[in-house]
Structures are given as C-alpha cells and as structure tokens.
Amino acid sequence: MGFDKLFNAQLDALKQEGNYRVFAELERKSGQFPRARSHDENGPEEVTVWCSNDYLGMGQHPKVIQAMKDAVDSCGCGAGGTRNISGTNHQHLLLEREIADLHGKQDALLFTSGYVSNWATLSTLGSRLPDAVILSDELNHASMIEGIRHSRAEKVIWRHNDPEDLDRKLSALPANKTKIVAFESVYSMDGDICPMQEIVEVAEKHGAMTYLDEVHAVGLYGPRGGGISEQEGLADRITLIEGTLGKAYGVVGGYVSGSDALCDFIRSFSSGFIFTTALPPAVAAAARVSIAHLKESQIERMRQRAQVAKLRKRLDHLGIPHLHNDSHIIPVMIKDPVKCRQLADILMRDFGIYVQPINYPTVPKGTERLRFTPGPLHSDADIEHLVQALSTLWKRCALAHAVA
Secondary structure: OOOOHHHHHHHHHHHHHHHHHOOOOEOOOOOOOOOEEEOOOOOOOEHHHHHOOOOOHHHHHHHHHHHHHHOOOOHHOOOEHHHHHOOOOOOHHHHHHHHHHOOOOOOEEEEEHHHHHHHHHHHHHHHHOOOOOEEEEEEEEEHHHHHHHOOOEEEEEOOOOHHHHHHHHHOOOOOOEEEEEEOEOOOOOOOOOOOOOOHHHHHHHHHEEEEEOOOOOOOOOOOOOOOOOHHOOOOOOOOOEEEEEOOOOOOOOEEEEHHHHHHHHHHHHHHHHOOEEEHHHHHHHHHHHHHHHHHHHOHHHHHHHHHHHHHHHHHHHHHEEEOOOOOOOOEEEOOHHHHHHHHHHHHHHHOEEEEOEEEOOOOOOOOOEEEOOOOOOOHHHHHHHHHHHHHHHHHHHOOOOOOO
C-alpha cells in the first residue's frame, strides 16, 4: 500500500521546517550526575547534561538508589499486573500515604506517569461529573489538553495566568454547571509561576473545583517540597493536586491527591488507572524515600537556587537573551528552529554540553529556545564553561544580544 511513502512525506516536511527531533544517545553515570556518557559518533565521550528534569539529582541520590535495590531484593522487579488484578503492593500504599501527607490531603492515587495522571483524571472528571465545564489555562500541558479532549466535556480556554479573564469566563456560565478550573503552578517552557491565590479566589467565588498541576514544582518549592501551593499556603483550598515522581523526585510515575471520595472516584472510574499495569514496587519504594528526604532536607533546594541565580547573573552580564522568571527554568531564546538545532549540535560536539532544542509544537513558532535547568550538582566551573560556550556561539553565529 506504500504506507512508508506517506510516513516519509510528513517526516520530510518536518525536517524542512527545522522541527524534526533528534535524540541524543546518552548513558547516565551513577553517582556522577550531571555527567553522562555519549554514544553519538560526532560528539565527545562525556557530556554535561543541562536540560534534565531530574532537577535536584535525586535519581542519583544514594538513599534513593539503595531503596530501589532493597525493594528489588524484597519484591522482585515487576508489579504483577494492574492494581485491580494483582498489582497492588504494600509499597504503593506507603507511597500514596507519603504523597497525601506531602500535600495535606486525605488520600492520593498513583499512575504510571504524570502524563497519564493528567490525561486519565481530567477525562474521568469531565466525562462523569454532571454538566461539566473544564476551564483550561491556554498554556496548559499537552497531557491536560488531551484529557480534556478525551472527556468530551464542554471546554473554555482562559488567557494565560489571567484571573480576571477566568472570572469573566466563569461568570458567563450557567449556575447549574459543574465547573473545573485546570491550571499549572510552574509552566515548564517559559518558567513562569501562576498567580495562584487570585486564581483560587476566583474559583471559590464561583463554586468551581480547582485542578492544579504541580509537576514542575513538587520537591522544589515549599518548606517540605509540596510545591507552590505549599509555599503560598493554599494547598488546603485546592480540590486536587496532581504531580509527578519523574522530575524533582528523580524516579518515574504520576499521582493525584485530594479527598478520600475524589481519589476513590478516580480509582473506580478511570480507565487510565484500571487497565494499566502498576508501577514496579521498587520504583514506588525509591520515590517514597525521595519524597521523605526532601520533606526534611533543604540542602538540595538551596544549592539549586544558588546555581540558578549564578547562571542568570552570568547570562545577563554577557547579554545572552533569556526569559526572566521566578522559577528554576532558564529559557535562552533563539527564535529560529534551524539555528536552535544547530546551536544545540555545536554545543554538544565542540563543548560537551547537552541541551535539547525546544521547537514547535512544544512552543509556538518564532519562540524556539534552549531550555537550561541548573541543578545543585552543576559546579561553578560547569556554569562558567556553559556561558563561555554560549558567548562564543553568539559571536560566531551573529546572534542578537539582550538589550541592557
């Protein structure tokens, strides 16, 4: 039937646009993060990773590694099936209790990833709650968008981080509608943080449920790592908090937390939970130890913030344009997909710096960028090597500098 011809035609178009994704073949070195071995032929054997979502290096923490090893020795590798059939393990329940405590909620429910937790939960809420309307921030993650679409509920988009527009959109809805306000705390591409208190107050004014995605904030913000909602003292006023175990906690998996009834509702009706093989017990054990550690330790968070501030200061000094925000995410703006790809390739090949270009459709066309995430394990020398490499490339490629 010539299906490959159809596939290749669209792939070729993607390449011509400069938006074709090329994955670097890397091998993380245990205990040496952010160093990684590169298997790419045209690059150095060792590179420094600058775009990892393992924000605090907890995937390499000795306590987390040991917890996973101990659980493998105790339980084996797999979960044995879905939670419903044969896969509910003691480690799952311990982790859910740890998460519920993190957010001050009655219960929590595990999923295989943050993407799945968003998709499965929003689709279940939207499809099963009577006359549901989901009001979604216009820059919400693809997983939230897919969940809303799959629910077939009425959808209303409100302007990004704009409580006044949300208020107008809620005011226009009939009183008998079940209203769900879905938003994120930290938006991963621009690194901006939502005006959470204002959003919560608008939602409460209209009797709306609040659905908060904290995936880029859990572990990083708040005195115990509960996210922006904990930092701002708002967790108890938010109906549902969704998060991930695959970023600051360094493992894999997603979750939602809320009331007993809410979590039982999702557990009982969500196909994305019911029919999916459960997380391996060893993963759950490692995640629990990671969460527990970051509830008490401030070392990783404080060191990360120091390194973020140092990189921002050096970029400003050299006039390298980047988006200013209050988070740990530093987007260096290129605004051209081909140049963005080329810069990433040169950084890898000539300087041993790995950063993945962020192009359309992840970000709008014309806003292409390199997204840097300094962590506590990046040294001052790593930062200086990075900024000098960027300065060299800015001159070599005649890129515009930031206006002072």
